[in-house]
Amino acid sequence: MNGVLYIVGIGLAPNQITQEAIEVLKNTGAVFIEEYTSMFEVKPSEYLTRIIGKPVTPVNRRELEEENGSILIKAVKEYGSAALVTIGDPMIATTHSALLITAVEAGFSVxxxxxxSIVCSAISQVGLSPYKLGPVATVTYERGGVLSRRAYEVLLSNISNGLHTLLLLDIKDGGGFMSIKEAAEVLTRIEDEVKLGLVNDDLAAVFGSRIGWVDQAIKVTSITKPPDLKPPSIIVVPGLLNPVELDLLKLVHGADEGLLKRHIEHVKSFLRNP
Amino acid sequence: MNGVLYIVGIGLAPNQITQEAIEVLKNTGAVFIEEYTSMFEVKPSEYLTRIIGKPVTPVNRRELEEENGSILIKAVKEYGSAALVTIGDPMIATTHSALLITAVEAGFSVxxxxxxSIVCSAISQVGLSPYKLGPVATVTYERGGVLSRRAYEVLLSNISNGLHTLLLLDIKDGGGFMSIKEAAEVLTRIEDEVKLGLVNDDLAAVFGSRIGWVDQAIKVTSITKPPDLKPPSIIVVPGLLNPVELDLLKLVHGADEGLLKRHIEHVKSFLRNP
Incomplete structure (x- = not known):
């Protein structure tokens, strides 16, 4: 059986769609979109329908995960090709890896x-060196009475190696994103439990709001004093900073020189191999 | 003084340009492009001239780095705005961070x-989890009689933490890219010096050629047996692999099951906190 499943990313804001994505979507039998893991400046399915001039069907988490994307597999069988569209890059979510495997097992090419992607854009807009970016983590809400310490542990490990950390923020079960204030509270709460002294007034953080959007905003403050910025947002906690990175944070994002000095001393006190 | 400098990424292949980039470049006073740090399917300046319908001037390393991008600063003064275009995302190279700072100091907005970006695309096309991507490194040629061990050290550190490593390949001084065969030889030569037993037949690597291009190719082999693939290329060395990542490497990229089993045992023997 021949058939092609396209898994297509459309970037973080409406005008970030590529020529390639537009072309593929215009020539594909059926187009589906998952809108539940991210947020766009406008309603993604309506925007996309306008751009490619044909219907775009939203799919929900149940259809993609519990039913193994059978709605897409059926569409490939029926039309010869189908596309699943996601905001950002499509392979950040393991959901889509599982779908890719299902499609290959069904004999399709993918x-x-x-x-x-938010991962590259965030580090690029903030202006820190990608060579010093450690593993990414997501700050999550307490679920079933359990508060995961994962994001704090990744941050601690990165800081111990002098690396930068990109923190993505959780999605609410009912939709919408964790605010940077809530994320800072989660990290402070874990700090109060583990008492390692990492998350305090000396830890600088770059708070990014609506990366790639028209109203993108970036502020550098102590992680304990998050600014009031609109979702969706991200937090980048710098590790060690070279002179170019320092200049950029000060000149371009208005970072306080005293905070950056305290931050560097703070990071140095956590270095595994100083 | 008012004026805007745009630093614009156009992706890895001609059709990866975004609507936003096209719009900005069409409305900017003067457009420059640096073509010396990457490679495109067609000549980037000619391609871009065709897309935006106006002249695109190539700039070289000396004009950007030694002369602090004064050619761009002059253009912003003269036309009110100017753009520097790069292949991929523009903030991966520190050159452009320095230019950004120069422009802000001149009173312009940037x-x-x-x-x-190749960083996100590579991990996405290979299909490994971005949450397990450690710091990126570049495999470099011997220069001035010195062979840098940096890429090997980053790889070792990532493997010790079970993380994946993206290896970018050096640019030749006269232009063109290091081949994956040369990169594997560099890593083997360092292995012969440090004798830690990391780079050997048991270490699996995902070799990616022309990511995002029409003739993109991905092969999984032992790092000591690199396939013959065309430049530009990248190498991803997996760390620990979850079941979805394992399935994807086998089913989608044809990885040998025996190699993957040996690889996982090999990685485990290097784990810092097993």
Whole structure:
């Protein structure tokens, strides 16, 4: 059986769609979109329908995960090709890896069309060196009475190696994103439990709001004093900073020189191999 | 003084340019492009001239680095705005951070327009979890009689933490890219010096060629037996692999099951906190 499943990223904001994505979606039998893991400046399915001039069907988490994307597999069988669209780059969510495997097992070929991802955009807009970016983590809400310490542990490990950390923020079960204030509270609460002294007034953080959007905003403050910025947002906690990174944070994002000095001393006190 | 400098990424292949990049470049006073740090399917300046319908001037390393991008600063003064275009995302190279700082110091505002980056695309096309990606490194040629061990050290550190490593490949001084065969030889030569037993037949590597291009190719082999693939290329060395990642490497990229089993045991023997 021949058939092609496209897994297509459309970037973080409406005008970040690539020529390649537009072309693929215009020529594909059926187009589906998952809108539940991210947020766009406008309603993604309506925006996309306008751009490619044909219907775009939203799919929900149950259809993609519990039913193994059978709605897409059926569409490939019926039309010869189908596309699943996601905001950002489509392979950040393991959901889509599982779907890719299902499609290959069904005998289809699969083509991933890259979109601009929050992981690269965040570090790029903030202006820190990608060579010093450690593993990414997501700050999550307490669920079932359990507060995961994962994001704090990744942050601690990165800081111990002098690396930067990108923190993504959780999605609420009912939709919408964790605010940077809530994320800072989660990290402070874990700090109060583990008492390692990492998350305090000396730890600088770069708070990014609506990266790639028209109203993108970036502020550098202590992680304990998060600014009031609109969702969706991200937090980048710098590790060690070279002179260019320091200049950029000060000149471009208005970071306080005293905070950055305290931050560097703070990071140095956590270095595994100083 | 008012004026805007745009630093614009156009992705890895001609059709990866975004609507946003096209719009900005069409409306900017003067457009420059640096073509010396990457490679495109077609000549980037000619391609871009065709897309935006106006002249695109190539700039070289000397003009950007030694002369602090004064050619761009002059253009912003003269036309009110100017753009520097790069392949991929423009903030991966510190050159452009330095230019950004120079422009802000000259009193201009700077806007970074993201493009699809090799860092996110590589991990996405290979299909490994971005949450387990450790710091990126570049495998470099011997220069001035010195062979840098940096890439090997980053790889060792990532493997010790079970993390994946993206290895970018050096640019030749005369232009063109290091081949994956040369990169494997560099790593083997360092292994012969440090004798830690990391780079050997049991270490699996995902070799990616022309990511995002029409003739993209991905092969999984032992790092000591690199396939013959065309430049530009990248190498991803997996760390620990979850079941979805394992399935994907086997089913989608044809990885040998025996190699993957040996690889996982090999990684485990290097884990810092097993």
């Amino acid at each position: 083509k991933v069309i890259n979109g601009i | 806007k970074v327009i993201n493009g699809i």
